[in-house]
Amino acid sequence: MLNHQTMEKLAQMKLSGILDGFKEQIDNPAFSDLAFEDRLGLLVDREYLLRDNRRLTRRFQEAHLKVKASVEDVDFQAPRGLDKRLFLELASCGWIGRKHNLIITGPTGGGKTYLACALAQKACREGIRCLYYHFPELLQDIGISRAEGSERIFARKLATRDLLVVDDWLREPISAEIARSLADLMDERFRNKSTLFATQFPVAEWHGRFQDPTLADAVLDRIVHDSHRIELSGDSMRKRTSDLTKSAT
Known part of the structure; x- marks a missing residue:
């Protein structure tokens, strides 16, 4: 009866x-040979692991990668x-702790x-809150917040994420x-949080993607100076992994 009440x-x-x-x-007699402290420790470990797994699952869900x-699955053999x-050093997530940015x-x-996404997934595993945005979707949400008069609220909401991934940046x-x-958003995150930019445009071309050069300076000044860089080259990875491409070689 006491066990039932406890449960x-x-x-x-x-x-x-x-x-x-x-x-x-209760069901396994083998546990009766253990000291009380050991049995209690096993129960606490089980609860801790369960809660830790729940937090990890929640971080993955919130990230929307x-x-x-x-x-672990990154291909380092491809000639790109x-x-x-450098990549494995970045995978340690130390740059996020230092509030640096990353440009790919x-x-x-x-x-x-x-x-x-691999770096963001690793960050989630390290207990870091992340959020992925495809750049056109980010622009859409910015437009909605402007129409609703809630731009600052939107920028501050994004500022709560330790790592913001912006894919197809400046497309x-x-x-x-x-x-x-964007200047407001980057100002909220500047040296407070980290942002990862993935783009086909070299950094030297970023300024020309803005209609207003003064505002371009305001945005880019808050990004490029504290950024690590990965610069890829070579053929498309889709070409390397396509079954049709492989059969043709």
Whole structure:
């Protein structure tokens, strides 16, 4: 009867890890040989692991990463100029802790999105809150926030994420109105949070993507000076991994 009451209380307190472990210890006589402290430690470990896994799952769900990617599966053999030492150093996530940015540039199909998502996935595993945005979708949400008069609220909301991934950065030419919103967003994140930019445009061409050069300076000044860089080259990774391409060689 006492065990039943204990299990009911554990369920009410939503301590499901301890509850499952407690049931296991009751059903398995082998646990009776363990000291009380050891049995208690096993229950606490089970609850801790369960909660840690839930937090990790929640971080993955919140990140909205475009592709399933991991640093362990990155192809370092493809001839695309990817420095393995640099990438693995970035995968340690120290740059995020230092509030630095990362810029990944390269041709279409070079694997920029995969690398960005792999680094974000690793950051999630390290307890870092991330958010992925495809640049056109970011512009759309900025436009909605401007129409609703909630631009500052939107910028501050994004500023809560330790790592913001902006994929296809500057794919669309930037009007003066959008540049002002981007300046606000980058100002909120400048040396407070980290942003990862993946783009086919070399940094030297970024300024020309803005209609207003003064606003371009305001946006880019908050990005490029504290940024690590990965510059890719070579053929499309899609070409290398296509079954049709392989059969033709």
